[in-house]
Amino acid sequence: MTNRFFGILTALLILVSLFIVWRTALSDGQAVQADDLAGPLLVWHSWLDERADILDQAKIKFEELHPGVRIVFVAYPQDELYARYAAAAANGFGPDLLIAPGEWLPDLLAEELIRPVEAAVEAQSSLWFREDVRGILRSQSQLFGLPFALRTRALFYNKRMVEDPAASLDELLAQAGSGTSIGIGSSFEDALWGLGTAGGGLYNDKGEVVVDVQALGSWLTWMKNAQTNSAIVTSTNQEGLRQLFARGDLAYLVDDTDAVGLLASSVQTDTLGVRSLPSGPAGSATPLLRADALFFNPASSPRQKEAANGLALFLTGKEQQTLLMRRAGVTPAHQGVRINVRLNPEISAFAFQTKTAIAWTDDPLLAWLLTAGDETYVQALEGVLTPSEAADELAVELAARKAELDQQP
Numbered sequence: 001m002t003n004r005f006f007g008i009l010t011a012l013l014i015l016v017s018l019f020i021v022w023r024t025a026l027s028d029g030q031a032v033q034a035d036d037l038a039g040p041l042l043v044w045h046s047w048l049d050e051r052a053d054i055l056d057q058a059k060i061k062f063e064e065l066h067p068g069v070r071i072v073f074v075a076y077p078q079d080e081l082y083a084r085y086a087a088a089a090a091n092g093f094g095p096d097l098l099i100a101p102g103e104w105l106p107d108l109l110a111e112e113l114i115r116p117v118e119a120a121v122e123a124q125s126s127l128w129f130r131e132d133v134r135g136i137l138r139s140q141s142q143l144f145g146l147p148f149a150l151r152t153r154a155l156f157y158n159k160r161m162v163e164d165p166a167a168s169l170d171e172l173l174a175q176a177g178s179g180t181s182i183g184i185g186s187s188f189e190d191a192l193w194g195l196g197t198a199g200g201g202l203y204n205d206k207g208e209v210v211v212d213v214q215a216l217g218s219w220l221t222w223m224k225n226a227q228t229n230s231a232i233v234t235s236t237n238q239e240g241l242r243q244l245f246a247r248g249d250l251a252y253l254v255d256d257t258d259a260v261g262l263l264a265s266s267v268q269t270d271t272l273g274v275r276s277l278p279s280g281p282a283g284s285a286t287p288l289l290r291a292d293a294l295f296f297n298p299a300s301s302p303r304q305k306e307a308a309n310g311l312a313l314f315l316t317g318k319e320q321q322t323l324l325m326r327r328a329g330v331t332p333a334h335q336g337v338r339i340n341v342r343l344n345p346e347i348s349a350f351a352f353q354t355k356t357a358i359a360w361t362d363d364p365l366l367a368w369l370l371t372a373g374d375e376t377y378v379q380a381l382e383g384v385l386t387p388s389e390a391a392d393e394l395a396v397e398l399a400a401r402k403a404e405l406d407q408q409p
Helices: 002-026 049-065 078-090 102-110 119-128 131-135 169-177 193-197 213-226 238-246 259-264 302-316 318-328 345-354 364-381 387-407
Strands: 039-045 069-075 097-101 146-151 153-158 182-185 232-235 252-256 272-275 288-296
Touching: 039 049, 039 078, 039 302, 049 069, 049 302, 049 318, 069 302, 078 097, 097 102, 097 302, 102 288, 119 131, 119 146, 119 302, 131 146, 131 288, 146 302, 146 345, 153 345, 169 182, 169 213, 182 238, 193 213, 213 232, 213 364, 213 387, 232 238, 238 252, 238 259, 252 259, 259 272, 272 345, 288 302, 302 318, 364 387
Parallel strands: 039 069, 039 097, 182 232, 182 252
Antiparallel strands: 097 288, 146 288, 153 252, 153 272
16 A cells, blocks of 8 residues: 555656646747746856857846746856866765766766756657757767757858858869868868768767778878878868968868857958868768757756756757857757858858768767777878778777777676
C-alpha cells in the first residue's frame, strides 16, 4: 500500500512539473504570464558588449512575465569561466545556468558538474533544433544542454578588394591567379572545410569517426598545389592571418564566427563581407560546427531547477533567438528563425554554412583527430610525405587509437 501511495505521488509530481514546462514551451520560448516560477536565478557567462546587453534585455522581459523570479547575470572572462564554475559547482554552489562552449561537455561530465536536460525540455528542443545540433550536447544518448548559438567557419572578404566573391574553388584559384590574396588556415580544424569539397566527411554511416583517405588526400593535394601561388597564404597561425586581413594585406580569409566582431572593429567601415565557403568538384564545404550552450547546475534547488528550465526555454525560443541574431550578431540555434539576407548578410552566410557543416560530438576519437591531424597537414604541405601517404598514415594512427580506447575498462 505504501509503495503504491508513493508511486502515485511521484507520478503526480512529475505530471505537475511537465505541465509547468509545457506551458512555457507552448509559446515557443514565450514564458507564460503567471507567477508559476519563483526564486532567485543565477546565470554565469562570458559574453560582452551587445551580447551582454541583449541578455540584460531578456532578463527584464522574463522577470516581467514571471514576477516571482529574480535573475542575476554575472560575466567572467572566457579563460576564467570554467575554473570558477568547476570550483563553485563541485562544492554545491555556483550558477543555476551556465552559458559556455559546448565543447566543454566532456570535462563537465567527467567532473559531474552538469545535469541532464529534463524530459519535457528535451521534448521541446526536438522541435526547435536540428538533430545534429542537439548531438553536439549529447553524450551516451542523453542531452546535457540546450544549443544557444552556433559557431562555424565562412569566407570573409574585403569589399574594396573583391567585387564578386568566389563561390567555388576554381573561382578562388582564378582570382588568386590574378593576384587576389587569400588566407587559409592549415591546422586540421581550420582546413576541415575542404574535406567536403573533395566528397569526404568525418563520420561513417554508423556515426563513427573515420579518416576518409581518398577525400583527405585529394584536399591535401589541392592545398599543396595552392600554396605554390604567392597570392595564397596558408598558415597554422590563425591570429596572424587575421592581422594580415585587418590591415588589407589579404582580400580573403577563411575564419570562424567569433572573428566577425574582431574584424568588423579593425577593417574600414562597410568593407567587411562574409559569404559561405567555396564549393569543390565533389561537394560543398564542411567546416566544423560548434555551439554555445546552456548547461544546468545539478546543485540547484528544485525551485531553481524549475526556474532554470523555464529561462532556458525562453532564451532558446524563437523570439529571443531572433533578437540575439538581429541585435547581437549571433547565429541562431533555433531553426525557425528567419534571416533576412539583406539586413543580416553575415549571419545569413554563417547560417547557410551550418547546413553543410560537420557537427562536433563528444567523441574521444574526434578530440584526438582534431589535434593529431595538425601534423598530417604539416607533413603533406612541407613535402615530408605525399598527400596520399599523409592521409594513409593518419588513418592507421586513428585505427590504433581506437584499438587503445576499446581496450580501456
